[in-house]
Amino acid sequence: MRNDEALTVDDVAEILQVGRNTVYALKDKGELGSYKVGRKLRFTYADVQAYIARSKAAPTAGLATAPASRERFVICGQDIILDVLSNYVAQTGIESLRAYIGSYDALADLYKDRVQVASSHLWDGETGEYNVPYVRKLLPGVAVVVVNLTYRMQGFYVAKGNPKNLRTWEDLLRPGVRLVNREKGAGSRVLLDEHVRLLGAEPSSIEGYGTETQSHIAVASSVARGRGDVAVGSEKIARQVEGIDFVPLQKERYDLVVKRENFDSRPVQAMMGVLESGLLREEFAGLGGYDTSDMGRIVWIG
Incomplete structure (x- = not known):
């Protein structure tokens, strides 16, 4: 894909694994460059890559130097299912934010208190396990709870x-x-x-x-x-x-990782309520590509 290649809103939504409304919001906040051809909104691949690079360097504004507050809720990960989860959490009155970074960096940011929830689908070839071996290595000395989101x-x-x-x-x-x-x-x-x-x-x-x-x-x-x-x-x-x-x-098993000290906080309990309510499960069960049978199940406490 060329850096100057014109992309539509739908193209950008697919690349970032987010909804169309999130793309418009990123554009309106000045976080994602765009231009117009007539009345049509367009983006370049270079603009999208620049946004991704900034997200990896600083997942959310102000979080690089300040720990995530207990009410400002940040969920890391790139799958669209996390956008829908975040929207449901926001409906409970929580300021639910998203950081579009990969699993390894998400766990590192959780360790540094930049975010409250890291999504992870990291496979360990030695044990055949998902996520837990990496949690142990990347969050040394930190007590965590690992909750299943879906299988893919x-x-x-x-x-x-x-x-x-x-x-x-x-x-x-x-x-x-x-x-x-x-x-x-x-x-x-x-x-x-x-x-x-x-x-x-x-x-x-x-x-x-x-x-x-x-x-x-x-x-x-x-x-x-x-x-x-x-x-x-x-x-x-x-x-x-x-x-x-x-x-x-x-x-693969796709999990959510939360620090145990935050598990009883209002934002995390709001998230758990969404996972256990069946709303998210019903929304994604019929889309294909997701196995939500264990959604909300605690798979490991360490």
Whole structure:
């Protein structure tokens, strides 16, 4: 995708994994550059990438130097399900904010008291576990509660018909296979890194491994445009991008991580109320790509 390529509101919403209203809000607050062609609002890919870079450096205004307050509620993560969750929490009177950063950086910001909730889908190749091994490493000495949000299927985005017959992690090592990768710290990137490590392969042996893109929709679109043969991402996005097929490989657990000292606070309990009410479960159960059967279940306390 070229830096000067014109993007619509829907394009930006897909790249950021947010709703259309969030895109308009970011534009109105001056956080996302835009321009008009006649009466049509347009964005450039460079503007979107700049916003993502700023979000990673400072997830929300003022939070880089000040801890998150108990009433100002910040949820980290990139899936649209978190936008809907945040909106439900806001309806309870909580100032619910979003930070669009990957799992690894989200846990780091939780450790630094910049946010109150980190979403995570980080797989550990040694244990086969999701999230808990990383929580232990990235939040040393911190008591936390891990709550399930949903399960998703991770796999390959490939061109229609899967012309290179890519079906296993080992297939990525074949000569002539071009990868479009996610940024370091994203859950999909960690999943790939771990599988490549377990195969005993050098990342540099895979063409395109160093080509980093900031979202599921961006890597899927790159494959659809022929700029790579394969990328790793969630099944849901494959249903939204024309010209690609999805090869399922691994079911992942997508969790929310909260410090135990904040678990009984009003914002966190409002969030738990939403998760347990069934509202969010019903909204996403019918969309496909989400398994919400364990939503709201506490999976680990440490």
